[in-house]
Amino acid sequence: xxxxxxxxxxxxxxxxxxxxxxxxxxxxxxxxxxxxxxxxxxxxxxxxxxxxxxxxxxxxxxxxxxxxxxxxxxxxxxxxxxxxxxxxxxxxxxxxxxxxxxxxxxxxxxxxxxxxxxxxxxxxxxxxxxxxxxxxxxxxxxxxxxxxxxxxxxxxxxxxxxxxxxxxxxxxxxxxxxxxxxxxxxxxxxxxxxxxxxxxxxxxxxxxxxxxxxxxxxxxxxxxxxxxxxxxxxxxxxxxxxxxxxxxxxxxxxxxxxxxxxxxxxxxxxxxxxxxxxxxxxxxxxxxxxxxxxxxxxxxxxxxxxxxxxxxxxxxxxxxxxxxxxxxxxxxxxxxxxxxxxxxxxxxxxxxxxxxxxxxxxxxxxxxxxxxxxxxxxxxxxxxxxxxxxxxxxxxxxxxxx
Amino acid sequence: xxxxxxxxxxxxxxxxxxxxxxxxxxxxxxxxxxxxxxxxxxxxxxxxxxxxxxxxxxxxxxxxxxxxxxxxxxxxxxxxxxxxxxxxxxxxxxxxxxxxxxxxxxxxxxxxxxxxxxxxxxxxxxxxxxxxxxxxxxxxxxxxxxxxxxxxxxxxxxxxxxxxxxxxxxxxxxxxxxxxxxxxxxxxxxxxxxxxxxxxxxxxxxxxxxxxxxxxxxxxxxxxxxxxxxxxxxxxxxxxxxxxxxxxxxxxxxxxxxxxxxxxxxxxxxxxxxxxxxxxxxxxxxxxxxxxxxxxxxxxxxxxxxxxxxxxxxxxxxxxxxxxxxxxxxxxxxxxxxxxxxxxxxxxxxxxxxxxxxxxxxxxxxxxxxxxxxxxxxxxxxxxxxxxxxxxxxxxxxxxxx
Numbered sequence: 001x002x003x004x005x006x007x008x009x010x011x012x013x014x015x016x017x018x019x020x021x022x023x024x025x026x027x028x029x030x031x032x033x034x035x036x037x038x039x040x041x042x043x044x045x046x047x048x049x050x051x052x053x054x055x056x057x058x059x060x061x062x063x064x065x066x067x068x069x070x071x072x073x074x075x076x077x078x079x080x081x082x083x084x085x086x087x088x089x090x091x092x093x094x095x096x097x098x099x100x101x102x103x104x105x106x107x108x109x110x111x112x113x114x115x116x117x118x119x120x121x122x123x124x125x126x127x128x129x130x131x132x133x134x135x136x137x138x139x140x141x142x143x144x145x146x147x148x149x150x151x152x153x154x155x156x157x158x159x160x161x162x163x164x165x166x167x168x169x170x171x172x173x174x175x176x177x178x179x180x181x182x183x184x185x186x187x188x189x190x191x192x193x194x195x196x197x198x199x200x201x202x203x204x205x206x207x208x209x210x211x212x213x214x215x216x217x218x219x220x221x222x223x224x225x226x227x228x229x230x231x232x233x234x235x236x237x238x239x240x241x242x243x244x245x246x247x248x249x250x251x252x253x254x255x256x257x258x259x260x261x262x263x264x265x266x267x268x269x270x271x272x273x274x275x276x277x278x279x280x281x282x283x284x285x286x287x288x289x290x291x292x293x294x295x296x297x298x299x300x301x302x303x304x305x306x307x308x309x310x311x312x313x314x315x316x317x318x319x320x321x322x323x324x325x326x327x328x329x330x331x332x333x334x335x336x337x338x339x340x341x342x343x344x345x346x347x348x349x350x351x352x353x354x355x356x357x358x359x360x361x362x363x364x365x366x367x368x369x370x371x372x373x374x375x376x377x378x379x380x381x382x383x384x385x386x387x388x389x390x391x392x393x394x395x396x397x398x399x400x401x402x
Numbered sequence: 403x404x405x406x407x408x409x410x411x412x413x414x415x416x417x418x419x420x421x422x423x424x425x426x427x428x429x430x431x432x433x434x435x436x437x438x439x440x441x442x443x444x445x446x447x448x449x450x451x452x453x454x455x456x457x458x459x460x461x462x463x464x465x466x467x468x469x470x471x472x473x474x475x476x477x478x479x480x481x482x483x484x485x486x487x488x489x490x491x492x493x494x495x496x497x498x499x500x501x502x503x504x505x506x507x508x509x510x511x512x513x514x515x516x517x518x519x520x521x522x523x524x525x526x527x528x529x530x531x532x533x534x535x536x537x538x539x540x541x542x543x544x545x546x547x548x549x550x551x552x553x554x555x556x557x558x559x560x561x562x563x564x565x566x567x568x569x570x571x572x573x574x575x576x577x578x579x580x581x582x583x584x585x586x587x588x589x590x591x592x593x594x595x596x597x598x599x600x601x602x603x604x605x606x607x608x609x610x611x612x613x614x615x616x617x618x619x620x621x622x623x624x625x626x627x628x629x630x631x632x633x634x635x636x637x638x639x640x641x642x643x644x645x646x647x648x649x650x651x652x653x654x655x656x657x658x659x660x661x662x663x664x665x666x667x668x669x670x671x672x673x674x675x676x677x678x679x680x681x682x683x684x685x686x687x688x689x690x691x692x693x694x695x696x697x698x699x700x701x702x703x704x705x706x707x708x709x710x711x712x713x714x715x716x717x718x719x720x721x722x723x724x725x726x727x728x729x730x731x732x733x734x735x736x737x738x739x740x741x742x743x744x745x746x747x748x749x750x751x752x753x754x755x756x757x758x759x760x761x762x763x764x765x766x767x768x769x770x771x772x773x774x775x776x777x778x779x780x781x782x783x784x785x786x787x788x789x790x791x792x793x794x795x796x797x798x799x800x801x802x803x804x
Contacts, residue, residue: 036519058503060460097506101460104499104506111513111520117438118513118520134548134557144544144599146536155536167671170572197546269569 023084025049034092034123039108048087048124054097054106055080063098066122067384070098089350090126091386092193094119112193116184121193132195132389137205138164142197147265151256153224156217158262159187160270161197163204163211173271175278175400176213178258179392180287182310187218193385199392209396213270217262219287221253250286251293258294259301280399282306282344284388296326299339304399306344308391309351309383311362320362322369333370342398346376348387355383374398425486427451436494436525441510450489450526456499456508457482465500468524469786472500491752492528493788494595496521514595518586523595534597534791539607540566544599549667553658555626558619560664561589562672563599565606565613575673577680577802578615580660581794582689584712589620595787601794611798615672619664621689623655652688653695660696661703682801684708684746686790698728701741706801708746710793711753711785713764722764724771735772744800748778750789757785776800 029043029051041053052064052071057079064071064083073081094114096103105111109120140163149156163174179196181189190196196214203209258281267274279302283291288310295302296312312326322330330336343366347359366373376394381387431445431453443455454466454473459481466473466485475483496516498505507513511522542565551558565576581598583591592598598616605611669676681704685693690712697704698714714728724732732738745768749761768775778796783789 038518054504056502056504058462060462060502097504099501099504099506100458100462102456102458102499102501104501104509105513105520107506107519109520111507116440117509118507118511136550139548142546144546144593146541148538191546 023049023086025051025084032123033125034110034121035108036110041108042106042122044088044122044124048090049084050088050122050124051082051084052097052106053080053082054099054108056099059100061098061100064095065098065103066093066095067382088122088124089380089382089384089386090124090129091381091384091389093122093124093384095122096120113186113188114184114193126386131202131393132199133202134198135202135205137201139201140164140166140197140204142191145269147261147269149221149257149261151223151253151261152221156257157187158218159191159216160266161191161200161214161216162270163213164201165211166213166271170271172211173273174211174213176215176266176270176272176280177304177396177399178215178217178262178279178281178291180217180219180281180283180290182283182285182287183219185219187216190214190216194389194392196392199389200396203393203396210400212396212400213266213272215262215266217254217257219254219283219290221257223253226253250289254290255294255297259298263301276301277303277341277402278400280304280306280342282308282391282395283310284308284391285310285383292326296329299329299336303339303341304344305340305342306346306391306395307359308344308346308388308395309348309355309359311345311359320365320369322365322371330366330369330371337370337372340372341402342374342395343371344374344376344391344395344398346378346387346391346395348378348381348383350380351383351387425451425488427453427486434525435527436512436523437510438512443510444508444524446490446524446526450492451486452490452524452526453484453486454499454508455482455484456501456510458501461502463500463502466497467500467505468495468497469784490524490526491782491784491786491788492526492531493783493786493791495524495526495786497524498522515588515590516586516595528788533604533795534601535604536600537604537607539603541603542566542568542599542606544593547671549663549671551623551659551663553625553655553663554623558659559589560620561593561618562668563593563602563616563618564672565615566603567613568615568673572673575675576613576615578617578668578672578674578682579706579798579801580617580619580664580681580683580693582619582621582683582685582692584685584687584689585621587621589618592616592618596791596794598794601791602798605795605798612802614798614802615668615674617664617668619656619659621656621685621692623659625655628655652691656692657696657699661700665703678703679705679743679804680802682706682708682744684710684793684797685712686710686793687712687785694728698731701731701738705741705743706746707742707744708748708793708797709761710746710748710790710797711750711757711761713747713761722767722771724767724773732768732771732773739772739774743804744776744797745773746776746778746793746797746800748780748789748793748797750780750783750785752782753785753789 026045026047029045031040032042032044043051056062062073062081071083073083075081097106105120111118112121143160145158145160146155204211281291281295281302288307292312295305345359345363347356363375378387378390428447428449431447433442434444434446445453458464464475464483473485475485477483499508507522513520514523545562547560547562548557606613683693683697683704690709694714697707747761747765749758765777780789780792
């Protein structure tokens with residue numbers, strides 16, 4: 001596991017190269033669940049080593065890139081390049097093949113919108129963790145929904161999770177969680193990478209979370225005539241590789257999209273409980289920063305706030321003045337604590353130190369100001385989806401208890 | 403356009419190579435709508451030439467493959483490989499980069515499940531045709547839905563289109579079209595490649611088609627213990643590159659999945675009109691063959707049958723005995739014509755001769771047997787999605803008129 005702990009230090013240097021040829025599998029490798037159905041590679045063994053194969057008889061150099069780590073592959077006599085990695089962190093990792101210098105998706109993998117493009121994904125199983133798998137429980141639906149935003153002057157596609165009993169109880173009304181992806185991802189990511197629907201189906205079946213509607217928007221919005229945000233097209237890791245404060249370009253027109261367009265549309269289209277006590281917002285990395293920027297600007301609209309590996313504040317060494325930050329919402333801690341039912345901060349213990357420090361510092365500053373914070377650490381997971389799946393598993397049960 | 407007319411003849415020879423370096427653009431190229439948002443290449447000019455760019459300074463050989471045609475790229479001094487094609491057939495084409503012999507998806511493209519893997523897609527605009535674009539009309543939803551199939555012993559993911567007024571009219575009931583993808587594609591394809599929801603939204607807004615539910619299943623099913631079908635993982639073009647008769651392996655357990663599992667589940671989950679007069683089935687290529695195999699086996703379940711570039715029969719030179727084929731359903735033409743409201747056969751005029759002949763021969767045999775057939779030819783389009791989008795545009799308005 002050591003290899004993953006040094007990645008963060010080298011992030012800015014453009015990743016590290018690992019010669020992994022000498023790794024041996026435990027002999028019990030199985031195709032990854034993230035492969036295209038029927039594809040044999042990549043495979044993962046019981047000790048979480050991944051083995052990659054790609055046929056490329058005419059290539060000079062082939063490597064596997066998993067997040068920011070590169071593994072040299074070795075060519076066999078049959079023209080098939082192969083490599084076995086050391087044991088990997090559990091959960092979902094973006095990965096690519098680098099064929100003679102060109103970074104492309106492994107044709108054997110399903111694809112996932114991340115790093116500003118359709119990327120490969122490797123699902124490393126986590127022993128005993130199946131809260132995001134398809135089980136024999138009632139299933140909700142994920143609905144692709146289009147709506148027109150006056151703010152952007154364009155149609156927007158969103159995905160909406162409706163709980164298992166939504167169509168069967170035509171008079172029931174439900175609370176709503178707005179849930180945002182990270183930088184370089186989009187409105188598909190919580191469904192495809194995050195498995196939000198399966199996590200919620202399982203939590204609801206166990207009666208751990210209340211049935212709720214979950215709305216997943218795109219984290220990019222521009223007014224007519226504005227250029228598209230670079231974060232929508234950049235090849236940056238989720239969260240932008242940094243945990244900078246919620247700068248205006250992380251939010252921009254998105255505040256108006258949420259408050260003026262999206263929430264009114266959701267409340268008039270779905271059977272919601274349309275008040276702040278039944279409305280939550282959360283997001284991961286950049287989406288967490290957007291969540292804090294939008295919710296702290298509209299406390300009358302939200303009663304629950306979640307930051308998964310990304311939140312508010314300017315904590316890359318900046319100062320936090322509880323009296324003035326975010327228009328002074330924290331100035332009266334008692335009033336804030338009465339109004340906001342849950343303020344959640346989560347982080348993976350294997351995330352880069354810069355990110356951990358950032359969230360920890362924000363947590364400390366809020367506590368010092370008398371703000372109640374629920375702080376969650378995901379054991380052994382990185383700035384990746386396994387952390388955020390666990391965030392959702394722990395956060396959702398705290399919602400809408402009133 | 404000539405280049406496309408000779409492709410079919412060379413299909414079995416593994417495609418053709420075109421040296422397209424000398425093609426000039428009309429100077430008005432724009433990024434393809436199928437690109438990742440913000441990506442500049444590929445671009446298409448007003449005469450439908452496509453220009454591809456890919457940075458690969460260390461590669462020895464880079465080509466673009468569009469369906470079965472290969473275009474050699476030329477390396478510039480900046481390490482960027484480029485090529486401009488001759489004018490292309492309108493509509494959606496699967497495409498890839500071939501980098502030193504390895505076929506991969508262009509990182510600048512969205513991805514689409516086709517050829518048994520996540521492939522790139524190039525949308526070539528069709529002047530004056532916007533029936534599959536997002537317009538200012540009421541929009542339905544596409545719902546990801548999971549259900550358990552007793553036949554396969556496993557959970558299956560399907561996509562269900564519900565029309566714009568479905569949630570607003572909680573007492574209304576709707577007819578259902580079951581709509582199947584082609585070989586090497588899956589339950590996502592009619593949504594992502596086909597834009598089924600946008601086509602239907604536009605038809606319904608123009609009052610050309612009745613509001614209906616559309617169910618999109620996966621065209622592969624195996625009973626517990628059976629090996630997965632090779633067609634699910636093979637790298638074959640939609641339709642398998644042939645138009646062979648509906649062999650058992652094209653249907654297999656799918657007949658039971660539809661009749662015993664899927665249709666009862668849909669009728670108990672959605673507000674359907676649950677009788678044969680309000681139930682249609684159609685499919686493209688392999689999905690058309692599955693449609694004919696299943697519907698002709700269950701005339702009491704369906705009143706509308708559609709084959710888009712793929713249908714029934716054994717017409718690679720086989721015989722057609724109307725008295726005996728498909729358990730004799732065509733033996734009494736008058737009875738069949740009374741029972742089946744629409745039997746549809748569609749084909750693109752630029753499809754391979756083998757496929758056109760196959761559908762034409764089937765059409766002729768049915769007419770000779772006295773069976774009423776609606777025959778549709780899509781002008782200038784290939785064995786690709788533009789043909790099938792047009793099939794749907796023409797077929798849907800004929801449904802559920804009683």
